[in-house]
Amino acid sequence: MKSVRFAIIGCGAISKAHIQVIQSLDGAEVGAAVDINEARARQVGEELGCPWYTSIEDMLADKDNAIDVVNICTASGLHMEPAISAAAAGKHVLIEKPLEVTLERCDAIIDACKKHGVLLGGVFQSRFLPANILVKKAVDNGYFGKLLLGNAEVKWFRAKEYYSTAGWRGTWRFDGGGALMNQGIHQVDLLQWMMGPVVSVKAITQRLVHETIEVEDLAVALLQFANGGVGVIEASTCIAPGYPKKLEIHGSLGGAIVQDDVITASTGIPEGPELDEAKASHGHVANFADPMAISFLGHERQISDFIHVIHHGGTLAITGEEARKSVQIVTAVYEAAKSGTTVTL
Ligand SMILES: NC(=O)c1ccc[n+]([C@@H]2O[C@H](COP(=O)([O-])OP(=O)(O)OC[C@H]3O[C@@H](n4cnc5c(N)ncnc54)[C@H](O)[C@@H]3O)[C@@H](O)[C@H]2O)c1
Incomplete structure (x- = not known):
């Protein structure tokens, strides 16, 4: 089965859980790292040997990275913009908790993912x-x-x-x-x-x-x-x-x-x-x-659920x-x- 390629948006504290889990799973890989902080994006890109970018638009414009899923690990009130860009580019979206900081911003994400026919998951490990x-x-x-x-x-x-x-x-x-x-x-x-x-x-x-x-x-x-x-x-x-x-x-x-x-x-x-x-x-x-004193087991199971639904269809355990x-x-x-x-x- 084709390996699922994830792009990490926001290479701060919680991105470490996503990166470690994705790298450990069979059939999954980190295919891009994005952070507006260039040093952070570069560090993750160099460590993992994957392309890195300082904006999600640059990452989405680069067709060579063949990304399937965008994992949004930015500040909570900065989930909506990258989520909508990713959905519009036809990428599935997995967003860290909380989905966003207001119901209006949550709904804009949910609507965009529906409109573009991509999966939307919210992390609650x-x-x-x-x-x-x-x-x-x-x-x-x-x-x-x-x-x-x-x-x-x-x-x-x-x-x-x-x-x-x-x-x-x-x-x-x-x-x-x-x-x-x-x-x-x-x-x-x-x-x-x-x-x-x-x-x-x-x-x-x-x-x-x-x-x-x-x-x-x-x-x-x-x-x-x-x-x-x-x-x-x-x-x-x-x-x-x-x-x-x-x-x-x-x-x-x-x-x-x-x-x-x-x-x-x-x-x-x-x-x-x-x-x-x-x-x-x-x-x-x-x-x-x-x-950060957390086990990554819940993230591992949630990302595995996401991969399962990509391959086999069905509904994510935690939708938008x-x-x-x-x-x-x-x-x-x-x-x-x-x-x-x-x-x-
Ligand atoms: N599930 C959990 O247990 C858990 C634990 C910690 C944090 N979180 C959630 O994860 C999110 C991030 O938290 P954190 O503590 O990792 O934050 P952080 O500040 O450590 O990292 C956020 C990163 O996003 C980058 N960023 C900001 N805007 C960006 C943009 N437009 N494009 C690309 N990168 C951008 C920042 O430069 C920074 O490196 C929050 O929503 C938080 O609630 C979840």
Whole structure:
């Protein structure tokens, strides 16, 4: 089968996960590196022996690189422009979380990919880890009964340098928010995946420690789910030293507690190898204090899913529409916090 050729747009921190995973997979290769920072693009290009460019337009104009998929790893509020250019050039698009920073910008990407008939995927690597897959399956199989309460807890810490070393972080325009839009959104995505659609939101957001940023470093929200259940989200980049993230799903018959993508307690999930695997660590380490202390397993499985759909058809595990859902919840939280009202989705 033809090898799938990926172009990396934005050769910063998270691009390392994409590059390492693509290079490790059979039938996949990095065929181009793009960064507006010439030194970064050149370094990746030279390391991998692939062409490098300082603009996506130059990369797309060069037919020799035969790119199939464009992986967008730029600042969150800079996902839309390269995504639309890539779609218009007939390339499939895989975008890092969050899909974009406003619903309008998410929709522009979704529309462009539809119009040009290309695949659009949004990265949420935690959905590919055994613990989260098993809890979702338990919910869908009814093992927990009626869903009552879902908690997403991301009491993390980011040092001053996290914000000062990349000017986009901590800004409304390019980060789209703070602890919730950037760090908490993985757990928001899992929470809505398991508990179902959110109908309304109340919230408080504050900037308590990181004085130089525009956005919140602490967010607390109360959610009403369509199924009658209730949710609580807590997301921070100011709680030192940072603690493991948690997801709790509680129903009338059972539930589960997932800490750092590992099931630490459960009721209602049958004993067996699946539960054993979900209770085992998959190398998820200390990203509560260090953003890059993550396992690349979820990225590996998500990029493998993308390659599978290219070759065999079907639907991506996380489409653009799926990735949009958490942006809708997060932006509603911000609106609720700002207005002091209950916001209906
Ligand atoms: N999935 C995860 O766990 C995870 C982890 C970290 C970051 N992210 C996401 O990845 C994205 C990037 O984050 P990061 O921490 O790697 O950022 P970063 O600042 O380290 O890297 C971004 C890079 O994009 C480049 N860039 C900016 N505009 C560009 C353009 N128009 N064309 C080409 N390159 C351009 C910058 O020069 C920079 O090198 C964000 O959306 C972030 O939310 C996801």
